[in-house]
Amino acid sequence: MPKTKEQKLTKMTDEAAKNASQALTKLSGEKVTVEVSKTGITKIQRKFPDIEPETIVAGIYLPITGDVKGASLLIFPEKIAYTLCDMLVRRKAGTTRKLTELDKSALKEVGNIICGSFLTVFSNTLKVKIVEHVPSFSFDMFGAVVDVIIAGFAQKAEDALVIEVKFVFEHANIKGYVVLIFGLEEMKVIMKALEMGGLNTLTLYCESKTSGAGE
């Protein structure tokens, strides 16, 4: 990727991460700092975040429409989802053992906030209309949660741009992944706006990491 385009992309993701951290701070009641740690191009079929396929995760999926069609997915490994729910639902740390409807709803809201922050910045910067839809929740094996998303785009694109982001909470250790995928045709719109050819899928991979208790 040309350096100037990479810088533009980094600037966008930094801004999105900042917005996400502000919104998460408001939701969780704890100070949250979000940092983009790395970006890269990879095969969406093979190189999703390094989680074993049978690892239980909470997945929040939000379809994307507008000028660009795609998918956004927020992934939290099981224990991390529980830790996050402790904070969001104001429970004592370590008490969530099973996800209630309230917990699922709270996690969906986190999906809305995080994915929405990135999509809003992309939309504003690239001048493309991106519409985020109602989130859907799944709590199951990682491979099973992501394969429908991969399959949906496998026929349109193979490469993905991966951006890793860390979220630093004040009193908890949280790790998660946000994945945004756009199909080939949709990606052309983004590529044109970014003026960086050669890619055909965009994946935003966010790792949220906090300090203190948790994991």
Add this chain to the structure above:
Amino acid sequence: MADIEIHMGDIAVAKDEDILIASGIGSCLVITFYDPKQKIGALAHTMLPARRLSFEVCNSKDERRKTNYESPDTRYADTAIDEMLKRIEAQGVKRENIEAKLIGGANMFSAFTSDIGENNISYAREKLKKVGITIVDECVGGSQGRSVEFSVASGIVTVKTKF
């Protein structure tokens, strides 16, 4: 004896004590073939029903030829079934002896409007019928992830769920 992990879009043929494994299956569809007489098995970890849409993303005839004809794309059930048949028959297995099993095809997200899982199941059933392969068992549909272990020595396919 070897444990062979079959990733999305891959297929494998095995015999003797080999165990074919496909982990974390959601909408994807695992198709197993087994010849109980020769104890030879095959497993495909397919993602989509057919390769029709891949034509849409190929700009030139050369690309189309390369993508769809020169190398079988085993992400798709249709080409994966053909390729499995080719490879297992090359091992001396007769088509009439092959027993097929289907696992997967779940719908993990209610918001996912196109039901890839259901399409995978129905297409595979049709395709197997067309090529004369009998389906002896299925564990398909629903909204649960699955993992598959296929012991080629015994022919037993074990399906695990997390809940």
